[in-house]
Amino acid sequence: MAFFERWVLTIILFWPLLASLWVLLIPKEQEDRIRRVSIWMSVVPLVLAAVLFVDYGTRFLGGTGGIQYEVQVTWIPQLGASYHIGADALSVPLIFLTALLTTLSLYYSARVIKHRVKEYFFLFLLLETGMFGVFMALDLVLFYVFWEVGLVPMFFLIGIWGHENRMYASLKFFLYTLVGSVAMLLAFLALYFKTGTFDIVKLTEMRPFADDIVRASLVFFGIFLGLAIKVPSWPFHTWLPDAHTEAPTAGSVILAGILLKLGAYGFLRILLPILPSAFAYWGFLMVILGVISIVYGAFVCMAQTDLKRLIAYSSVSHMGYVMLGLGAAGVALTGSVPWLASKDSAALAMDGAMLQMFNHGIITGALFFLVGILYERAHTRDLTAFGGLSAKLPYYYGIFMVAGFASLGLPGLAGFWSEFFVFRGAFDIVRIWAAIGAIGVVVTAGYILWRIVANVFLGEFNEERWGNKLWDMVGYEKATLWPLILIMFFLGLYPTPLVNFFNSAAVELLTKAGFMF
């Protein structure tokens, strides 16, 4: 047990890196071997992440909670930076999500990626280590390193295996995110100079700049910029549609499924615990940005003709719920919400934000897979080019409808719970803004059903153009989608396991930030 606790995170974290090195050693002609090795190697962290989920859930949840499986080893003593990792009720589900989506992506890519196979799988596994690292790091330097490690492989994934306009998109993605990262790095340095440490746990206890809102805000916005670009929150979102549209299918899945969550995760792991006063002070700004993202993103979706671009914009809208939930919790944290009816609202808004991080990963991941499946056959993303597919591809239609309805927040599927919790919290804390945000719910139904389903699946099938060029889902595609579909159903009816995790995390974060329940 002691061995497990000490090593499990490290093994999960570096296993994909090891795998990527193994891939490097395989001659590039042996493509099948590369594919097999990558997929099977990625199963190991997936299994471990599942064990981690169960282990944390049974042993710590409802009890001690907090950060577990901690490891701290001196790394760069001159900087006071250490290899400090750990996982709590917030990161454990996200680690599982990362492992799951990566394995599915590798499995799907094995059938789809035909050229430069070796580099592809090498980069993908490297990417996984980067993402795990962000979710585990408890040291700002370590966090930053992994943050950037995640950036580089994605740049190449888009730039090499992307579509027509891939160079522009990958550069834009890279530079835009880098600008944010640099601002974040500067803010980290400011924290370091103030306190002399990069350790997140220590910084949480110290709460630097607690009584200096001006400096706290400066640091806050440095980090905020880095995170908000990654989320992405309006108005820093325009790299996303390009990156998504041009990325290969699995790249889009990981981008939407995990990379966006890194930003949201940063809010909860760094901004809220270390700078609670600034987080509360600027909570209202986050509410506004969140609501704008929700409504604006949803409307922009209605004007899209490119299927992938549409889903990319829907990510902007859906990540807006995360911002709204976080912001509402921040506003509640100020303690000056006289109309607050229930103390639980702050925790519930935050639960909603966390749930949305997970659910959006599952749902949008599935949607990007589905769009990729169609693109593989039709070689177009123009949604007006289709019609009547439900008669011709009933299986695909059925799966797409589940994912689509989950995306529009249909009760009984996973997506509903995030919206419900966010609104449950936000309507109590920032009523008018929550009400404006609710417009997004209707518009979302509009773009999913009117824009996508009515154009692609309903109406007449164009036999002349598509004839036998489109066929229904085949084995490996079904196998890729079914895990995600089952999770949507399961969490839709019984969100309890996930809510248990996130609620415990939210209560703990808020209590530590000084919220009086």
Place this chain on the structure above:
Amino acid sequence: MDTLLVLIPALPFLAFITIVLVTNHDKRLSASLTIGATALSWLLGWYFAFRALLHPEHYAEHPMAWTVPWFPGGHTVFVTGFQVDLLTAAMLFMVPFLCLLIFIYSLGYMEGDPRFSRFFAYLALFATGMLGFILADNMLLAFIFWELMGVCSYLLIGFWSFRKPGETHIDHAQVERARRASLKAFITTRVGDTVMLAGMVLLYAMTGSLRWSEVLAPHTLERLAEQMTQMPVFGDVRWATLLAILVFWGAIGKSAQFPLHVWLPDAMEGPTPVSALIHAATMVSAGVYLIIRTFPLFHVVAHGHNGAMWFVAFIGTFTALFAATIGVAQFDIKRVLAYSTISQLGYMFAALGIGAYVAAAFHLLMHAFFKALLFLGSGSVIHAMHHGHHVAHEHAHGEEDLGGLEFNPNDMRFMGGLMKKMPITAWTFIAGGLSLAAFPIITAGFWSKDEILAEAWHNGHMWVFWTLAVAAFLTAFYTGRQIFMTFFGEPRTEAARHAHESPKTMTYPLIILAVFAIAGGWVGIPETFPGLGPLVKGWFQSVMEIQAEALHIHMEPVPFNPVPALISMTMALGGLLVAWLIYGTRPLGFEDPLERPLNGLWQVLYHKYWIDEIYQGTIIAFAKWFAVFLYKVDDVWIIDPLVDKVGRFGRWLAFSTRRFVDEQIIDRLVNLTAWVSNVLGEWFRQIQTGQVQNYLLAIALTVTVLLLLTVF
């Protein structure tokens, strides 16, 4: 035993899953699964319903229940489950029974459809939605099932919204209409649902619970009625009023009340059994049930102006009349029924708005029976017209003159004289029609509608009473018009001449429903009604009053008053009489006898007050424009170009740095150093002659100079 409650919604759901995943290639098996599962749910449902209804005192206070903890939120745990109290029991009497009859009917109606299995899968899911909704013991679980119904209605209304080339059972126009109608249904109801969601989360925030038993507990409600909140525009509002109105918007959407009524008439683009399901057993009834269920929340503001009740009464009353007027000028047999549904639902909301809790529940149940009957009957008629049209087409000699109109099996102008062709359908339809028209004494519809009018009169809501009375006249009129146009006179087309009775799977459900449409109302003959009253003693009312008492709503029994009763009878009989005079006494052509005399007014009614066009031109047009506008702002005009500009500025900066700083200064400096060394090198090269004599000379000179320097 109470755990078996779970099975009632679960069985149809299992049928759905099994059909979708396993049996969808076997039509007979799929249909059997749906019908078998629904039959079991029906038996179970009736077991629980009768158990509750036969021991009303006990179950009003202590519902049968099954609960399970659901999820934590903050520091509280949300508990969920199913329950049966008297209200649920009353619904449980109606819903699974109607579903079952409709499903059996569908066997005949959908025969030969290439998507037969899919249809029965959706039906099963729809039954799941409604059964789960009425059984849910909290608003959140109810909301899940509520939206599930929304999805099912979307799928079923749009059942014919796609086709492969070569599928000839539906035509292109129908595909397009179904596509539009399904979207419209989902999005319109979603508008209401979103407002309801806001109400629900606020209710949850205010009370810390969404369980009916806790939310509707008297002390909770009194607190909500006393606390005020600040609203923009409206100023100070009681929480109870605000929450009630927000929740009511969900019902406005689902039960198709003005201004969200537009989806329901179009919903008939689905196969007819779906219309019966939506209009009677499930969807629209759900909205009324929701308000009956949450009635204490509306009712609690006892003193002063109760905005929520007033709002409900206004919407209901207005819609009752508004929809009835439209029903007068429609030709599509299902469209007439659709507007009658909207109108009758308006009655129920009007009843709730004036506090007539029992009357609303009564009318809800009675309406479900006769409206299911009418829709299935109209389906039978359409089925027959469709086949008649095909048969006539095969023997046709040249084109038939239809007065310049295109043939449509739904259009009543092309019917006539169907009584002789399909007597079972005709007689059962007439039974349902009379019930809708509230034909006095014998029909169910009379007893339930009369009770609403009597309450309105008794409680002094004269504007409600007279509006509803006028609507009652119109209802009787358009129902009579429908019956006379369809079944009486002579067949006006070849299709009607070749129509024949539908198969037994379709007619038997009609006969069973006809019995309920007439006799069902007798359980609710008020005790005070002269002659018949003492026989029944208002059994239904007494049961529901026990339920109301348990919710701390005090119901005054309404004493019998001949005035409103006579007015309501006059309206019903008068409407039928006028319809007979206009449509029953002379042969009809393809033009409505009222079309010319009413002229402008007719056009207004025929076009449904142009509400659809107004929405299309305002809200929808704006949304579309706004979407494109924002997209332009985002990608073309402002935000992304700005990002690109920053990027380009960076590149420009880099290039300029290279050109002006790097190339001009730094590089030149570097080059300068290189040049200098070069020059120096060139220069020094001169002395590198490679001749030893020169070097020796240089050494000698240097040594000499150095020596001289050290000496002096």
